[in-house]
Amino acid sequence: MASRRPALSDTGRESAINSGRVIVAGALVLLAFVTLGWRYYSLQIVDYQQFLVQSERNRVRLEAVPPKRGLIYDRKGRLLASNEPSHRLSIVLERVDDLDELLAQLKALVVISEDDIRRFEQRRRRRRPYDPVPLKLQLSDEDMAVLAVNRHQLTGIAIEAQLTRHYPYGDLLSHVVGYVGRINEREAATLDEAAYQGTLHIGKIGLEKRYEALLHGTVGYQNVETNAHGRILRVLDQQPPTDGANLYLYLDVDLQRVAAEALGDQRGAVVALDPKNGGVLALVSNPSFDANLFVNGISRRDYNALRNNPDTPLLNRAVQGRYPPGSTVKPMLGLAGLEMGLVTAETMIPDPGWYSLPGDSRRYRDWILRIRGTGHADEVNLQMAIAQSCDVYYYDLAREMGIDRMADALAPFGFGAPTGIDITSEKAGILPSSEWKQRAMGQPWYPGETLSAGIGQGYMLATPLQLAQATVALANRGESFTPSVVRRIGNKQVGGLPREPVAASEDHWATVIAGMVDVVHNRRGTAHAIAGGLNYTIAGKTGTSQVIGIAQDEEYDEDTIAERHRNHGWFIAFAPVDAPSIVVAVLAENGGGSSAAYPVARQVIDQWLLAGAVDG
Template sequence: MLKRPNTLKNSEQELRIFRVRALLAVLVVFVLACLLTSRLVYLQIVQHDMYSTRSENNRVRVEPLPPNRGLIYDRNGVLLAENRPTYNLTLVRERVDNLDETLALLVDLLELPEEEIEAFNVRSRQRQRPFQPALLTSDLSEEQIARLAVNRHRLPGVEIEAQPLRYYPDAEVMAHALGYVGRINAEEMETLDAGRYAGTHFIGKTGIERFYEEELHGQAGLRKVETNARGRVLRELGRTDPVPGANLTLTIDKSMQMLAYELLDGRRGSIVAIVPATGEILAMVSTPGFDSNQFVTGIDVDSYRGLQEDLDLPLFNRAIRGHYPPGSTIKPFLALAGLVEGVITPDSTINDPGYYQLPNDSRRYRNWLRWGHGRVDMERSLAVSNNTYYYTLAHDLGIDNLHEQMSNFGFGQRVAHDVQGESTALMPSRDWKRARFNQPWYPGETLSVGIGQGYWQITPLQLASATATLANRGHWVKPRLARQIGDTPVPRDLPNTLNDIQLANDSWWDRVFSGMEKVMSGREGTARRTGVGLEYRMGGKSGTAQVFSLGQDQRYNADELAERLRDHALFMAFAPLDDPQIAVSVIVENAGGGSTHAAHLARAMTDAWLLKDDAPDVEEVREVLEEDDANVEGN
């Protein structure tokens, strides 16, 4: 038999293998421990500040506190613009996991109509500063708030915040004077101070709200809050309170503003009333108006389209942007220009055959009274509104002197201090026509300007401002809407005010005023019906602005024209003559002659300011208007 080899264990060899393996294991564990320790050292010591900040940010959140917008009052302390509590829906994109899913869920929960969904999605993606909330929608209903609250766990980054919302109690009446606030858009976001407007979603868009945005807005604050893992606020850790905006007191008198709006009675037109001594605007109305509250939260597409397509242009501020030929309302200013330039004296007369002809020109420029007024001096020319006198005067003055003198009264310029969007309108000149049409100025065009027609265009605010300067005997006080900002009065002497108008003889003012008084109370005055029963001395001047030109031998017949082709009615006035306290301009589109319709409205405004409670009410004025219109038609 074969002998088997010895298979006993080699203990020494096994022990050596074990030691090697154990050493390798210890070495691996040591290396891993060293790696873990070094990583811990790196995280806990080297990167301590960064991770400590991240951890703190997960627990502590800084929230902006928008300021309350300043309130707006009329001169008597009546509230015109207030802040009402409301709930807004905001979204911080950086905290949203899936924006598309979140927006789809919000649209479903809010039950938004189809036409609002696109705008809702656009607002969610509007460019914002990092971690700044974007306003998705305002003025949430209680039902919407309840749905959002129940689904809060599904909406990270979405918050419901309570915030005051602008509200205008008399929106339609005050819309054009106050303007309105609206959502901050992407372009505005780029230019606004990030700290001051943190958490703010609305900004002044038009009117007083825009002009005094800096004063009304205030300064944003902030607060630090501790939150849990779901973002719910556990406690407040610190706070810097916001600084509210300054309250604004206007020169507007709400009762005068309401009266002007009611007097226009829905017709297209404007009334502006100013205190001559201070430049305070008592009323500045453009009709028809619109509900400015619709623009605060965002007007819907159909409503906005309806306003844009309305033929009466309710969004158009006629008081400061409407361009109208001034008609005969500018004759007192032209009379003064003639006196200043030495072209006429207060006693200069002409013989009016019913027309004027330029030398070597067969065309006849007709007076409104076709058979003429006979012998006419300056005062009578104002009382009867004689065109021939002013054709002659304009021709003798020339367009250069005419342009210079009328510019001194503010025509062709922005005249007010804080009226946002005011137009310069147009005071024509040779240079203007050459630049605009590349044509020379013709003598016949000077005659048209001489009776407030042709290229000359004014705004109702310009006419009221010029009337106030006339009432002040040439002393310029810049019109303004703000009376007081916070506790600080707005100064009467404002920058860029035009120079006072100096006359060589102060009695010339009296002679022009006398002619204007005869308009109201003279036997031949064009507005003598309006002047019946006056309890104070009032000077005025009517005007009729042509909407289209008549041919050489055509006669104007309102009954044969479409309503929108009829003449505009204008009137300017101030009272009392010896101590002017109010100057008024009235323009009623397509209402015919200014000596009837517009004159009665101007009288009603001066009555209301001077007689207070004894003034006739709106219904009485309307009855007088109807009676006067019937008399005019009968004649």
């Protein structure tokens, strides 16, 4: 040791060197600490506001609180469209490191279809990165459990509770209430994005679409504190949403069910209106479909099955189906004849069973000719002509009236224009006139066509709803209302909106209605078959409309003709005659004739008048 550290003076020198270095080191340390202090000063004092905002933005998220969709009740308070709690799986993109990997992880846990992914990609484009983007709706209990267990490995997922539309009556009311479905891209493009924050569904058809604005309500907002994984920890403040308004309908589920069951497998439609206010008591279109299929996106398979079904279940026959009204127009035309002075109640028309225009050899047959080989009687008056649906009487009347006056007379009953009912997709039908034909077909009107029009054949087309609407005017002797499914929105009365009444003298109404009563109650009435056991009076009118033109000398043989070429059967009715409380129009599509329709009407009216369905 001594040799290596030879002198004391060296120790002193070592000490001096070392002390100098310690002082230098101390200075450097001080400098470093000043640097650190300066850095923290600049972060915490100079840029304080900026970082404070950033940390708030990290933590606090403005979130839409979707309103609860309004409920729909029938006239007796039964829930027709409800909101059921369900859970959905969403992804907060901002928190996800590797989306593909997360999706792969999720696919291993729960069933995620290609459709789900596709919709997710669509939604993703119009969301902000910190908004949860729904991936899978309607999680099952098992899904929930599996996700809960694996939650810690799945950064960026969110399980959101929500309410989903449910239609407890399945297919019974689909053509009235309609359904909601997921907002598609086309709708999203036109939608007020702010108002639909947090809402995934929108009314697609029926009441759900017509009253969308009221059913939807007003979106609310809340500031929520979230952690880094996007989980909401607490609500800081909120502006609650205003829930959508409830709809209270005129419709009676019991009556609806009776009407649907009365139709059974028969394609067709039943519309029952309250003549006192135009309220829709029942509106059936058969066949129907389960509205619940559409709520969360119908599968391609289900949709194709519905779309390709030859019975067209998606067609709402009651408001979209257009059929020649056939003889159901006879009461209205008869009234017009009386009002125009072309006939009186006493006018008798000879009825050989056929009719021909002067100077024309073509014979226009009465339907009875095929059955009896002769006319209804030697001579026929208006009341008989209605009761027995005499075509010859109407050929003559039509010829005298002419097509344009006929159109003018039928228009006030609501033909040729939408009735304005509060469900979607209503069709106007066709009320032909010479002017119409020129416009639509570029052809003049031929006199023979007037005769066909006189018995509701030819170009004229009407929906079952239009016929029910016209029957209201008959039942009320002129007065009618815009048909309305909804009676009340929240506490606000809607419906019962009067239309321009059909003007006619009391006597003329009485004559026509007497004829309609005879349809059921007279032994020779065309719907006498339903008169058995009636303890109230029904006024009605049958109708049979041809689907294909039958050549002049050809016989119409129900057995040999293809089912889809068979005649449509109609029946319109109201009861009781003295104080009508229900109007019914029944269409039996390819039912062969009105005998497929009037038993349905009888059951519906029975239900309404006898089964205690009437209320205030």
